[in-house]
Amino acid sequence: MGxxxxxxxxxxxxxxxxxQGIFSDNADLECEEIGDGNLNLVFHICDKNSDQxxxxxxxxxxxxxxxxWPLTKxxxxxxxxxxxxxxxxxxxxxxxxxxxxxELALIVMEDLSDMTVMRKGLIAGExxxxxxxxxxxxxxxxxxxxxxxxxxxxxxxxxxxEFINPELCKITEDLVFTDPYYDxxxxxxxxxxxxxxxxxxxxxxxxxxxxxxxxxxxxxxAQSLIHGDLHTGSIFINQExxxxxxxxxxxxxxxxxxIGAVIGNLILNYASWTGKKVSRxxxxxxxxxxLETIKNIWNEFEMKFRSFWDKDAHEVIKAVDGYQxxxxxxxxxxxxxxxxxxxxxxxxxxxxxxxLDGIEDLKKRAExxxxxxxxxxxxxxxxxxxxxxxxxxxxxxxxxxxEDA
Ligand SMILES: Nc1ncnc2c1ncn2[C@@H]1O[C@H](COP(=O)(O)OP(=O)(O)O)[C@@H](O)[C@H]1O
Ligand SMILES: CSC[C@H]1O[C@H](OP(=O)(O)O)[C@H](O)[C@@H]1O
Numbered sequence: 001m002g003x004x005x006x007x008x009x010x011x012x013x014x015x016x017x018x019x020q021g022i023f024s025d026n027a028d029l030e031c032e033e034i035g036d037g038n039l040n041l042v043f044h045i046c047d048k049n050s051d052q053x054x055x056x057x058x059x060x061x062x063x064x065x066x067x068x069w070p071l072t073k074x075x076x077x078x079x080x081x082x083x084x085x086x087x088x089x090x091x092x093x094x095x096x097x098x099x100x101x102x103e104l105a106l107i108v109m110e111d112l113s114d115m116t117v118m119r120k121g122l123i124a125g126e127x128x129x130x131x132x133x134x135x136x137x138x139x140x141x142x143x144x145x146x147x148x149x150x151x152x153x154x155x156x157x158x159x160x161x162e163f164i165n166p167e168l169c170k171i172t173e174d175l176v177f178t179d180p181y182y183d184x185x186x187x188x189x190x191x192x193x194x195x196x197x198x199x200x201x202x203x204x205x206x207x208x209x210x211x212x213x214x215x216x217x218x219x220x221x222a223q224s225l226i227h228g229d230l231h232t233g234s235i236f237i238n239q240e241x242x243x244x245x246x247x248x249x250x251x252x253x254x255x256x257x258x259i260g261a262v263i264g265n266l267i268l269n270y271a272s273w274t275g276k277k278v279s280r281x282x283x284x285x286x287x288x289x290x291l292e293t294i295k296n297i298w299n300e301f302e303m304k305f306r307s308f309w310d311k312d313a314h315e316v317i318k319a320v321d322g323y324q325x326x327x328x329x330x331x332x333x334x335x336x337x338x339x340x341x342x343x344x345x346x347x348x349x350x351x352x353x354x355x356l357d358g359i360e361d362l363k364k365r366a367e368x369x370x371x372x373x374x375x376x377x378x379x380x381x382x383x384x385x386x387x388x389x390x391x392x393x394x395x396x397x398x399x400x401x402x403e404d405a
Pocket of ligand 1: 034035036037038039040041042055057095109110111112113117233234245246248
Protein backbone atom coordinates (compact mmCIF):
# COMPACT_ATOMS: atom_id res chain seq x y z
CA MET A 1 0.00 0.00 0.00
CA GLY A 2 2.91 2.33 -0.94
CA UNK A 3 0.85 5.14 -2.48
CA UNK A 4 -1.87 5.16 0.14
CA UNK A 5 -3.38 8.46 1.23
CA UNK A 6 -6.84 9.27 2.55
CA UNK A 7 -8.72 10.99 -0.27
CA UNK A 8 -10.19 14.46 -0.11
CA UNK A 9 -13.61 14.99 -1.72
CA UNK A 10 -11.95 16.50 -4.80
CA UNK A 11 -9.52 13.59 -5.08
CA UNK A 12 -12.39 11.13 -4.73
CA UNK A 13 -14.05 12.77 -7.76
CA UNK A 14 -10.79 12.67 -9.76
CA UNK A 15 -10.38 9.03 -8.77
CA UNK A 16 -13.77 7.82 -10.04
CA UNK A 17 -13.39 9.81 -13.24
CA UNK A 18 -10.54 7.54 -14.26
CA UNK A 19 -12.37 4.31 -13.35
CA GLN A 20 -13.67 3.00 -16.69
CA GLY A 21 -17.36 2.43 -17.21
CA ILE A 22 -18.79 4.30 -14.21
CA PHE A 23 -19.53 7.88 -15.27
CA SER A 24 -19.66 9.35 -18.79
CA ASP A 25 -17.08 11.94 -19.91
CA ASN A 26 -19.53 14.84 -19.60
CA ALA A 27 -20.54 13.94 -16.03
CA ASP A 28 -20.80 16.85 -13.57
CA LEU A 29 -19.74 15.21 -10.31
CA GLU A 30 -20.32 16.32 -6.75
CA CYS A 31 -19.09 14.56 -3.62
CA GLU A 32 -20.08 14.37 0.06
CA GLU A 33 -18.29 12.46 2.81
CA ILE A 34 -21.16 10.64 4.55
CA GLY A 35 -19.36 8.17 6.84
CA ASP A 36 -21.22 7.83 10.14
CA GLY A 37 -19.56 4.60 11.30
CA ASN A 38 -16.70 4.14 13.72
CA LEU A 39 -13.93 3.30 11.28
CA ASN A 40 -13.87 4.51 7.66
CA LEU A 41 -14.35 7.30 5.15
CA VAL A 42 -17.42 6.96 2.92
CA PHE A 43 -17.74 9.24 -0.13
CA HIS A 44 -21.04 9.65 -1.97
CA ILE A 45 -20.40 10.84 -5.54
CA CYS A 46 -23.27 11.87 -7.78
CA ASP A 47 -23.50 13.06 -11.41
CA LYS A 48 -25.76 16.12 -11.46
CA ASN A 49 -26.53 15.52 -15.14
CA SER A 50 -27.75 11.93 -14.87
CA ASP A 51 -28.44 11.39 -11.14
CA GLN A 52 -26.19 8.35 -11.38
CA UNK A 53 -24.21 7.83 -8.16
CA UNK A 54 -21.63 5.59 -6.48
CA UNK A 55 -20.00 5.09 -3.08
CA UNK A 56 -16.28 4.95 -2.29
CA UNK A 57 -15.50 3.37 1.05
CA UNK A 58 -11.89 3.98 2.09
CA UNK A 59 -10.13 2.57 5.15
CA UNK A 60 -8.23 5.02 7.35
CA UNK A 61 -5.04 3.89 9.08
CA UNK A 62 -6.69 4.52 12.46
CA UNK A 63 -10.09 4.17 14.11
CA UNK A 64 -12.17 7.12 12.87
CA UNK A 65 -13.69 7.82 16.29
CA UNK A 66 -10.36 7.41 18.19
CA UNK A 67 -7.58 9.02 16.13
CA UNK A 68 -4.81 7.72 18.39
CA TRP A 69 -5.86 4.09 17.78
CA PRO A 70 -3.94 2.71 14.76
CA LEU A 71 -5.66 0.07 12.64
CA THR A 72 -4.61 -1.94 9.59
CA LYS A 73 -5.89 -0.62 6.28
CA UNK A 74 -5.68 -4.19 4.94
CA UNK A 75 -9.09 -4.77 6.51
CA UNK A 76 -10.61 -3.54 3.28
CA UNK A 77 -9.30 -6.71 1.57
CA UNK A 78 -11.30 -8.86 4.01
CA UNK A 79 -14.36 -6.77 3.29
CA UNK A 80 -13.93 -7.12 -0.47
CA UNK A 81 -13.31 -10.87 -0.37
CA UNK A 82 -16.17 -11.54 2.03
CA UNK A 83 -18.54 -9.44 -0.11
CA UNK A 84 -17.55 -11.48 -3.14
CA UNK A 85 -18.36 -14.78 -1.39
CA UNK A 86 -21.59 -13.46 0.15
CA UNK A 87 -22.67 -12.08 -3.23
CA UNK A 88 -22.22 -15.43 -4.96
CA UNK A 89 -23.90 -17.44 -2.20
CA UNK A 90 -26.90 -15.15 -1.76
CA UNK A 91 -27.47 -14.04 -5.33
CA UNK A 92 -26.77 -10.35 -4.74
CA UNK A 93 -27.73 -9.59 -1.14
CA UNK A 94 -24.70 -7.25 -0.85
CA UNK A 95 -23.84 -3.99 -2.67
CA UNK A 96 -22.40 -4.47 -6.18
CA UNK A 97 -18.66 -3.83 -6.28
CA UNK A 98 -17.31 -1.78 -9.22
CA UNK A 99 -13.65 -1.68 -8.19
CA UNK A 100 -11.35 -2.81 -5.40
CA UNK A 101 -8.11 -0.82 -5.03
CA UNK A 102 -5.78 -2.48 -2.55
CA GLU A 103 -3.16 0.30 -2.74
CA LEU A 104 -5.61 3.05 -1.77
CA ALA A 105 -7.48 0.65 0.56
CA LEU A 106 -10.84 1.40 -1.02
CA ILE A 107 -13.88 -0.18 -2.62
CA VAL A 108 -16.02 1.56 -5.23
CA MET A 109 -19.52 0.18 -4.86
CA GLU A 110 -23.21 0.53 -5.59
CA ASP A 111 -24.92 3.50 -3.94
CA LEU A 112 -27.77 2.23 -1.78
CA SER A 113 -28.88 5.60 -0.44
CA ASP A 114 -32.40 5.02 -1.73
CA MET A 115 -32.72 2.25 0.87
CA THR A 116 -32.80 2.80 4.66
CA VAL A 117 -30.20 1.72 7.19
CA MET A 118 -32.32 -0.73 9.16
CA ARG A 119 -31.41 0.70 12.56
CA LYS A 120 -32.91 4.04 11.53
CA GLY A 121 -36.04 2.33 10.21
CA LEU A 122 -36.54 0.49 13.51
CA ILE A 123 -35.98 3.66 15.53
CA ALA A 124 -38.74 5.28 13.43
CA GLY A 125 -41.03 2.32 14.24
CA GLU A 126 -41.09 0.92 10.69
CA UNK A 127 -42.06 -2.71 10.12
CA UNK A 128 -40.39 -4.95 7.55
CA UNK A 129 -42.57 -8.04 6.97
CA UNK A 130 -40.06 -9.78 4.66
CA UNK A 131 -36.99 -9.23 6.82
CA UNK A 132 -37.08 -12.59 8.62
CA UNK A 133 -37.27 -14.43 5.31
CA UNK A 134 -34.51 -12.31 3.75
CA UNK A 135 -31.98 -12.34 6.60
CA UNK A 136 -32.58 -16.05 7.28
CA UNK A 137 -31.71 -16.71 3.63
CA UNK A 138 -28.52 -14.64 3.95
CA UNK A 139 -27.55 -16.35 7.20
CA UNK A 140 -28.39 -19.92 6.24
CA UNK A 141 -26.61 -19.74 2.88
CA UNK A 142 -23.45 -18.01 4.11
CA UNK A 143 -23.22 -20.15 7.24
CA UNK A 144 -23.93 -23.55 5.66
CA UNK A 145 -21.99 -23.21 2.41
CA UNK A 146 -18.78 -21.92 4.04
CA UNK A 147 -18.73 -24.58 6.77
CA UNK A 148 -17.19 -28.06 7.08
CA UNK A 149 -20.67 -29.48 6.54
CA UNK A 150 -20.34 -28.56 2.87
CA UNK A 151 -16.76 -27.62 1.93
CA UNK A 152 -13.95 -30.06 1.33
CA UNK A 153 -11.86 -30.04 4.57
CA UNK A 154 -8.70 -28.89 2.81
CA UNK A 155 -10.47 -26.12 0.93
CA UNK A 156 -12.15 -25.01 4.15
CA UNK A 157 -8.82 -24.79 5.98
CA UNK A 158 -7.39 -22.71 3.11
CA UNK A 159 -10.32 -20.34 3.57
CA UNK A 160 -9.75 -20.17 7.33
CA UNK A 161 -6.14 -19.14 6.58
CA GLU A 162 -7.18 -16.57 3.98
CA PHE A 163 -9.53 -14.94 6.46
CA ILE A 164 -7.23 -14.67 9.48
CA ASN A 165 -8.23 -11.12 10.52
CA PRO A 166 -6.51 -10.63 13.90
CA GLU A 167 -6.75 -6.86 14.36
CA LEU A 168 -10.46 -6.65 13.73
CA CYS A 169 -11.10 -9.77 15.84
CA LYS A 170 -9.13 -8.16 18.68
CA ILE A 171 -11.52 -5.19 18.61
CA THR A 172 -14.44 -7.57 19.11
CA GLU A 173 -12.61 -9.62 21.74
CA ASP A 174 -12.01 -6.42 23.75
CA LEU A 175 -15.10 -4.34 23.06
CA VAL A 176 -17.72 -7.11 23.05
CA PHE A 177 -16.35 -9.82 25.34
CA THR A 178 -14.06 -8.08 27.85
CA ASP A 179 -14.28 -4.36 28.57
CA PRO A 180 -18.01 -4.00 29.34
CA TYR A 181 -17.69 -6.46 32.27
CA TYR A 182 -15.38 -4.26 34.36
CA ASP A 183 -14.64 -0.57 34.75
CA UNK A 184 -12.40 -0.40 31.65
CA UNK A 185 -11.03 2.90 30.37
CA UNK A 186 -12.44 2.31 26.90
CA UNK A 187 -16.02 2.12 28.20
CA UNK A 188 -18.47 4.90 27.44
CA UNK A 189 -20.80 5.13 30.41
CA UNK A 190 -23.98 7.10 30.93
CA UNK A 191 -23.46 8.64 34.43
CA UNK A 192 -27.03 7.64 35.33
CA UNK A 193 -26.15 4.00 34.59
CA UNK A 194 -22.93 3.94 36.63
CA UNK A 195 -24.54 3.18 40.03
CA UNK A 196 -26.21 0.05 38.55
CA UNK A 197 -22.89 -1.05 37.05
CA UNK A 198 -20.91 -0.47 40.25
CA UNK A 199 -23.46 -1.84 42.70
CA UNK A 200 -24.75 -4.77 40.66
CA UNK A 201 -23.60 -5.48 37.13
CA UNK A 202 -19.82 -5.59 37.64
CA UNK A 203 -20.32 -7.87 40.66
CA UNK A 204 -21.93 -10.62 38.55
CA UNK A 205 -19.10 -13.17 38.56
CA UNK A 206 -21.11 -15.94 36.93
CA UNK A 207 -21.99 -13.62 34.05
CA UNK A 208 -18.37 -12.61 33.54
CA UNK A 209 -17.32 -16.27 33.55
CA UNK A 210 -19.97 -17.25 30.97
CA UNK A 211 -19.07 -14.27 28.75
CA UNK A 212 -15.43 -15.39 28.90
CA UNK A 213 -16.46 -18.89 27.83
CA UNK A 214 -18.24 -17.32 24.85
CA UNK A 215 -15.16 -15.19 24.15
CA UNK A 216 -13.04 -18.33 23.94
CA UNK A 217 -15.55 -19.77 21.49
CA UNK A 218 -15.33 -16.59 19.41
CA UNK A 219 -11.54 -16.90 19.37
CA UNK A 220 -11.32 -20.61 18.57
CA UNK A 221 -14.42 -21.94 16.80
CA ALA A 222 -13.68 -21.55 13.06
CA GLN A 223 -17.12 -22.83 12.08
CA SER A 224 -17.99 -20.72 9.03
CA LEU A 225 -17.14 -17.47 7.25
CA ILE A 226 -19.08 -14.93 9.27
CA HIS A 227 -19.77 -11.26 8.54
CA GLY A 228 -18.50 -10.45 12.01
CA ASP A 229 -20.44 -7.21 12.61
CA LEU A 230 -23.98 -7.97 11.44
CA HIS A 231 -25.91 -5.37 13.42
CA THR A 232 -28.92 -3.46 12.10
CA GLY A 233 -26.58 -0.61 11.07
CA SER A 234 -24.95 -3.03 8.59
CA ILE A 235 -28.18 -3.75 6.73
CA PHE A 236 -29.84 -1.57 4.10
CA ILE A 237 -33.55 -2.31 3.80
CA ASN A 238 -36.81 -1.32 2.13
CA GLN A 239 -40.15 -3.11 1.76
CA GLU A 240 -38.75 -5.33 -1.03
CA UNK A 241 -35.13 -6.20 -0.31
CA UNK A 242 -32.13 -6.12 2.00
CA UNK A 243 -28.45 -5.52 1.27
CA UNK A 244 -25.87 -6.50 3.88
CA UNK A 245 -22.79 -4.26 3.96
CA UNK A 246 -19.72 -3.37 6.08
CA UNK A 247 -18.09 -6.84 6.13
CA UNK A 248 -14.58 -5.79 7.23
CA UNK A 249 -14.81 -7.89 10.43
CA UNK A 250 -15.29 -11.08 8.38
CA UNK A 251 -13.36 -14.16 9.49
CA UNK A 252 -13.89 -17.85 10.17
CA UNK A 253 -15.69 -17.82 13.50
CA UNK A 254 -18.69 -19.25 15.35
CA UNK A 255 -21.80 -19.10 13.14
CA UNK A 256 -23.91 -18.03 16.10
CA UNK A 257 -22.05 -14.72 16.27
CA UNK A 258 -23.83 -13.42 13.13
CA ILE A 259 -27.26 -14.79 14.08
CA GLY A 260 -26.76 -13.40 17.59
CA ALA A 261 -25.76 -9.98 16.24
CA VAL A 262 -29.06 -9.67 14.38
CA ILE A 263 -31.12 -10.89 17.36
CA GLY A 264 -29.14 -8.79 19.87
CA ASN A 265 -29.69 -5.63 17.85
CA LEU A 266 -33.43 -6.29 17.57
CA ILE A 267 -33.41 -6.68 21.36
CA LEU A 268 -31.62 -3.32 21.71
CA ASN A 269 -34.41 -1.70 19.75
CA TYR A 270 -36.99 -3.62 21.84
CA ALA A 271 -35.43 -2.21 25.02
CA SER A 272 -35.20 1.34 23.66
CA TRP A 273 -39.00 1.83 23.71
CA THR A 274 -38.83 1.89 27.51
CA GLY A 275 -37.29 5.37 27.30
CA LYS A 276 -39.46 6.82 24.55
CA LYS A 277 -42.58 8.95 24.56
CA VAL A 278 -44.96 6.59 22.76
CA SER A 279 -48.31 5.13 23.74
CA ARG A 280 -48.41 1.83 25.62
CA UNK A 281 -50.42 0.41 22.72
CA UNK A 282 -47.75 1.30 20.16
CA UNK A 283 -44.95 0.05 22.39
CA UNK A 284 -46.63 -3.33 22.97
CA UNK A 285 -47.52 -3.75 19.33
CA UNK A 286 -44.02 -2.87 18.11
CA UNK A 287 -42.38 -5.09 20.68
CA UNK A 288 -44.61 -7.99 19.65
CA UNK A 289 -43.57 -7.35 16.06
CA UNK A 290 -39.85 -7.47 17.06
CA LEU A 291 -40.31 -10.73 19.00
CA GLU A 292 -42.27 -12.28 16.15
CA THR A 293 -39.45 -11.25 13.80
CA ILE A 294 -36.83 -12.87 16.05
CA LYS A 295 -38.90 -16.06 16.25
CA ASN A 296 -39.34 -16.17 12.47
CA ILE A 297 -35.65 -15.44 11.81
CA TRP A 298 -34.57 -18.47 13.81
CA ASN A 299 -37.34 -20.80 12.63
CA GLU A 300 -36.87 -19.89 8.96
CA PHE A 301 -33.08 -20.09 9.34
CA GLU A 302 -33.43 -23.57 10.84
CA MET A 303 -35.76 -24.78 8.09
CA LYS A 304 -33.46 -23.51 5.31
CA PHE A 305 -30.30 -24.77 7.01
CA ARG A 306 -31.82 -28.26 7.43
CA SER A 307 -32.82 -28.34 3.76
CA PHE A 308 -29.27 -27.37 2.62
CA TRP A 309 -27.91 -30.05 4.95
CA ASP A 310 -30.27 -32.75 3.61
CA LYS A 311 -29.36 -31.81 0.05
CA ASP A 312 -25.69 -30.81 0.14
CA ALA A 313 -23.88 -31.97 3.31
CA HIS A 314 -21.10 -34.58 3.03
CA GLU A 315 -22.61 -38.07 2.95
CA VAL A 316 -20.65 -39.17 6.05
CA ILE A 317 -22.16 -36.26 7.98
CA LYS A 318 -25.68 -37.02 6.76
CA ALA A 319 -25.25 -40.60 7.95
CA VAL A 320 -24.81 -39.66 11.62
CA ASP A 321 -28.14 -40.01 13.38
CA GLY A 322 -29.06 -37.09 15.63
CA TYR A 323 -26.09 -34.91 14.58
CA GLN A 324 -28.22 -32.35 12.70
CA UNK A 325 -30.47 -31.82 15.73
CA UNK A 326 -27.50 -31.57 18.11
CA UNK A 327 -25.73 -29.10 15.76
CA UNK A 328 -28.79 -26.84 15.58
CA UNK A 329 -29.45 -26.87 19.32
CA UNK A 330 -25.82 -25.88 19.95
CA UNK A 331 -26.10 -23.18 17.28
CA UNK A 332 -29.27 -21.76 18.86
CA UNK A 333 -27.56 -21.61 22.26
CA UNK A 334 -24.42 -19.99 20.79
CA UNK A 335 -26.55 -17.46 18.89
CA UNK A 336 -28.52 -16.36 21.94
CA UNK A 337 -25.40 -16.26 24.15
CA UNK A 338 -23.38 -14.23 21.67
CA UNK A 339 -26.42 -12.03 20.98
CA UNK A 340 -26.54 -11.30 24.71
CA UNK A 341 -22.93 -10.09 24.63
CA UNK A 342 -23.71 -7.91 21.60
CA UNK A 343 -26.67 -6.42 23.50
CA UNK A 344 -24.70 -5.63 26.65
CA UNK A 345 -21.65 -4.12 24.89
CA UNK A 346 -23.82 -1.40 23.31
CA UNK A 347 -24.95 -0.18 26.75
CA UNK A 348 -21.53 0.04 28.41
CA UNK A 349 -18.71 -0.33 25.89
CA UNK A 350 -17.00 2.16 23.59
CA UNK A 351 -19.43 1.99 20.68
CA UNK A 352 -23.10 2.59 21.41
CA UNK A 353 -26.24 2.50 19.24
CA UNK A 354 -28.59 5.29 18.30
CA UNK A 355 -31.62 3.25 19.47
CA LEU A 356 -30.53 3.91 23.08
CA ASP A 357 -28.33 7.00 22.77
CA GLY A 358 -31.16 8.76 20.95
CA ILE A 359 -32.97 8.87 24.33
CA GLU A 360 -31.90 12.33 25.48
CA ASP A 361 -33.02 12.16 29.09
CA LEU A 362 -30.11 10.32 30.75
CA LYS A 363 -32.28 8.83 33.50
CA LYS A 364 -34.71 7.39 30.96
CA ARG A 365 -31.78 6.20 28.85
CA ALA A 366 -30.36 4.41 31.90
CA GLU A 367 -33.74 2.70 32.48
CA UNK A 368 -33.72 1.39 28.91
CA UNK A 369 -30.05 0.39 29.21
CA UNK A 370 -30.71 -1.54 32.43
CA UNK A 371 -33.62 -3.30 30.75
CA UNK A 372 -31.37 -4.23 27.80
CA UNK A 373 -28.66 -5.40 30.21
CA UNK A 374 -31.12 -7.65 32.04
CA UNK A 375 -32.21 -9.30 28.80
CA UNK A 376 -28.57 -9.57 27.63
CA UNK A 377 -27.59 -11.19 30.93
CA UNK A 378 -30.43 -13.73 30.67
CA UNK A 379 -29.37 -14.52 27.10
CA UNK A 380 -25.90 -15.47 28.34
CA UNK A 381 -26.80 -17.18 31.60
CA UNK A 382 -29.85 -19.14 30.40
CA UNK A 383 -28.68 -20.05 26.90
CA UNK A 384 -27.69 -23.62 27.74
CA UNK A 385 -31.27 -24.47 28.75
CA UNK A 386 -32.80 -23.32 25.46
CA UNK A 387 -34.29 -25.95 23.15
CA UNK A 388 -36.26 -23.66 20.88
CA UNK A 389 -36.50 -19.97 20.02
CA UNK A 390 -39.92 -19.95 21.73
CA UNK A 391 -38.11 -20.70 25.03
CA UNK A 392 -36.09 -17.52 24.49
CA UNK A 393 -39.13 -15.40 23.59
CA UNK A 394 -40.78 -16.50 26.86
CA UNK A 395 -37.73 -15.32 28.82
CA UNK A 396 -37.89 -11.87 27.18
CA UNK A 397 -41.65 -11.64 27.84
CA UNK A 398 -41.13 -12.54 31.49
CA UNK A 399 -38.44 -9.89 31.98
CA UNK A 400 -40.70 -7.37 30.20
CA UNK A 401 -43.65 -8.21 32.49
CA UNK A 402 -41.44 -7.75 35.58
CA GLU A 403 -40.31 -4.39 34.18
CA ASP A 404 -43.88 -3.25 33.54
CA ALA A 405 -45.21 -4.42 36.94
N1 LIG B 1 -23.14 1.21 -0.44
C1 LIG B 1 -23.57 2.24 0.26
N2 LIG B 1 -24.55 3.04 -0.22
C2 LIG B 1 -25.00 4.12 0.48
N3 LIG B 1 -24.50 4.49 1.69
C3 LIG B 1 -23.52 3.73 2.22
C4 LIG B 1 -23.01 2.57 1.55
N4 LIG B 1 -22.05 2.03 2.32
C5 LIG B 1 -21.98 2.78 3.43
N5 LIG B 1 -22.87 3.81 3.38
C6 LIG B 1 -23.11 4.84 4.40
O1 LIG B 1 -21.92 5.03 5.15
C7 LIG B 1 -22.14 4.68 6.53
C8 LIG B 1 -20.90 4.01 7.08
O2 LIG B 1 -20.63 2.84 6.32
P1 LIG B 1 -19.98 1.55 6.96
O3 LIG B 1 -19.68 0.57 5.89
O4 LIG B 1 -20.88 1.07 8.06
O5 LIG B 1 -18.65 2.14 7.55
P2 LIG B 1 -17.89 1.85 8.93
O6 LIG B 1 -17.16 0.56 8.68
O7 LIG B 1 -17.00 3.01 9.13
O8 LIG B 1 -18.93 1.69 10.00
C9 LIG B 1 -23.38 3.80 6.53
O9 LIG B 1 -24.06 3.87 7.76
C10 LIG B 1 -24.19 4.38 5.38
O10 LIG B 1 -24.90 5.52 5.84
C1 LIG C 1 -13.46 0.90 17.53
S1 LIG C 1 -14.54 0.12 16.49
C2 LIG C 1 -16.01 -0.01 17.44
C3 LIG C 1 -17.07 -0.80 16.72
O1 LIG C 1 -17.32 -0.23 15.45
C4 LIG C 1 -17.74 -1.24 14.56
O2 LIG C 1 -19.00 -0.94 14.11
P1 LIG C 1 -19.30 -0.10 12.77
O3 LIG C 1 -18.15 -0.33 11.81
O4 LIG C 1 -20.55 -0.66 12.27
O5 LIG C 1 -19.42 1.32 13.13
C5 LIG C 1 -17.69 -2.55 15.33
O6 LIG C 1 -18.95 -2.92 15.82
C6 LIG C 1 -16.73 -2.24 16.44
O7 LIG C 1 -16.87 -3.08 17.57
